[in-house]
Amino acid sequence: MPNYSASNIDVKRVNRINVIKTILAHDKISQPDLTHKLALSWPTVLQNVKDLIDLGLVEEVGAFASTGGRRARAFAPVRDAKACVGIDVTQNHISLVLVNIAGDLIKYTRMKSAFSMDDDYLTDLGKAVTKFVEASGYDIENIVSAGISLPGIINSSGKYILYSHVLKLENTPASAFTRHIPFKCNMINDANAAGFAEMYGQPEKKNAVYVSLSNSVGGSILSTGAFYLGDNLRAGEIGHNTLYPEGRTCYCGKSGCLDAYCSSKVLTQYSDGDLAQFFGKLKAGDKALRQVWHQYLVDLSYAINSLRMIFDCDVIIGGYVGGYLEEYQYELEKLVSERNTFGYDASYVKICRYKLEASAVGAAFAEIDNFIRQI
Numbered sequence: 001m002p003n004y005s006a007s008n009i010d011v012k013r014v015n016r017i018n019v020i021k022t023i024l025a026h027d028k029i030s031q032p033d034l035t036h037k038l039a040l041s042w043p044t045v046l047q048n049v050k051d052l053i054d055l056g057l058v059e060e061v062g063a064f065a066s067t068g069g070r071r072a073r074a075f076a077p078v079r080d081a082k083a084c085v086g087i088d089v090t091q092n093h094i095s096l097v098l099v100n101i102a103g104d105l106i107k108y109t110r111m112k113s114a115f116s117m118d119d120d121y122l123t124d125l126g127k128a129v130t131k132f133v134e135a136s137g138y139d140i141e142n143i144v145s146a147g148i149s150l151p152g153i154i155n156s157s158g159k160y161i162l163y164s165h166v167l168k169l170e171n172t173p174a175s176a177f178t179r180h181i182p183f184k185c186n187m188i189n190d191a192n193a194a195g196f197a198e199m200y201g202q203p204e205k206k207n208a209v210y211v212s213l214s215n216s217v218g219g220s221i222l223s224t225g226a227f228y229l230g231d232n233l234r235a236g237e238i239g240h241n242t243l244y245p246e247g248r249t250c251y252c253g254k255s256g257c258l259d260a261y262c263s264s265k266v267l268t269q270y271s272d273g274d275l276a277q278f279f280g281k282l283k284a285g286d287k288a289l290r291q292v293w294h295q296y297l298v299d300l301s302y303a304i305n306s307l308r309m310i311f312d313c314d315v316i317i318g319g320y321v322g323g324y325l326e327e328y329q330y331e332l333e334k335l336v337s338e339r340n341t342f343g344y345d346a347s348y349v350k351i352c353r354y355k356l357e358a359s360a361v362g363a364a365f366a367e368i369d370n371f372i373r374q375i
């Protein structure tokens with residue numbers, strides 16, 4: 001994500017945020033490199049570095065060899081000084097991750113658990129989170145907060161679930177959901193979380209559209225490092241873009257939505273609901289599934305081309321199906337390239353870095369980002 005500008009928050013705070021983010025992006029960085037990357041004077045950088053050392057987030061780690069004159073001082077992040085928990089709740093699973101302040105994934109687990117707002121489910125969720133953190137060996141005192149990713153529309157404060165078709169929730173306060181989790185919690189939409197995970201720690205990347213191909217099709221739009229949410233917090237609901245007017249019926253009740261052509265269910269209906277089995281049979285040369293897969297990629301290429309034409313940025317493909325796409329990237333790029341009005345380039349199509357754990361990781365990264373903004 002790009003460094004912050006000083007449009008809304010004061011210059012001192014922006015400098016603080018950019019100093020810590022730059023140090024966190026390196027294993028070790030010299031004083032000249034740090035001042036050069038930040039384009040700030042050394043006294044300004046030094047004051048911030050001193051404060052960050054006092055907070056236990058940065059340490060001085062000797063000196064870099066210099067080609068002449070004095071050896072340059074060097075600084076490093078204290079990577080495990082703080083950590084955040086990421087929790088991804090779906091209809092039938094819970095994923096948990098622990099991510100440190102430097103963005104390292106410390107621990108990940110995924111368990112089967114059918115969602116419900118019953119106290120039994122919520123108590124078990126709280127116990128699972130506590131046990132997970134304890135098992136990591138991480139000092140519970142250093143856990144800043146937990147980010148919870150959900151398939152639904154979350155209000156801008158992250159404290160209210162406005163609507164979730166999948167979890168059958170409407171106007172539910174987050175506190176009702178998180179009452180057994182022993183950390184401060186914020187909610188985030190699952191596709192936004194996954195998109196955030198894909199972009200995190202890459203200051204050169206400014207804009208991207210993330211497409212989630214799971215049991216339903218969703219997406220998120222990141223513009224100059226922030227989510228574009230739209231007037232009704234529904235931006236990125238690309239699953240309900242019309243692909244074929246009068247086409248297949250979507251679960252939303254309309255006809256021809258992208259979801260009816262590109263959700264993972266389109267594939268798993270041929271493999272007992274098991275996506276790994278679908279790709280296993282495809283690899284083994286099943287001719288009928290080959291045809292299904294080709295049509296799936298054709299339909300996906302239409303959607304990708306539309307997104308590229310509208311947003312003119314990278315299109316990152318994730319979700320359950322995204323986890324299997326690497327092997328078929330060339331085939332997909334060829335189809336996308338054939339539709340490109342402005343040349344044949346399809347290198348803007350990116351396959352996700354994170355697979356099943358994307359939303360949980362993104363929820364944790366969002367918490368780390370919040371923490372860094374408040375240092």
Ligand SMILES: [Zn+2]
Pocket residue numbers: 239240250251252253254257259
């Ligand atoms: Zn629909």
